[in-house]
Amino acid sequence: MSQLKDDGKPLFVQIKELIEDQIVKGQLNEGDQAPSTNQLVQFYKINHVTVAKGVNQLVDAGILYKQRGVGMFVAEGAKETLMKQRKEDFMDLYVMKIVEEADKIGLSEEELITLIKQARRNM
Secondary structure, three states: OOOOOOOOHHHHHHHHHHHHHHHHHHOOOOEEOOOOOHHHHHOOOOOHHHHHHHHHHHHHHOOOOEEOEEEEEEOHHHHHHHHHHHHHHHHHHHHHHHHHHHHHHHOOOHHHHHHHHHHOOOO
C-alpha cells in the first residue's frame, strides 16, 4: 500500500482514492477482497471511523460490497464505473481549462495537440 499524503485532502478521501487507484490500476479486480478497515487502520495508524467513512463511500457508490463476516469485495463493473467518472472529472477539471486558455492565447487545435504530444514525449 502507498503512503497517505499531506496534501490537504481529508484522510477518509485519501483512503477512498487509494482503493479506487488500486482498482483502476488493476491491482484489485472484480470479486477481489479489498483491504479490511482493520488492516487500513493498522497500516496507516489512523482512526477506525475515518477509514470506515472512506470505505463506506465506496460501498454507497457500488464500487465495493460487503459480505457479512467475510469482508469487502470489489463489485462487478467497479473499474468501468471509476474509469467513466475519472474521464468525466478529467474533462471538467483539466481539458476544459486547457482549451479555454488555448483560446485566450490564440492556439489552434493543431497547435494544442502538438503541445500535448510534446508533453507526453517529455514525461
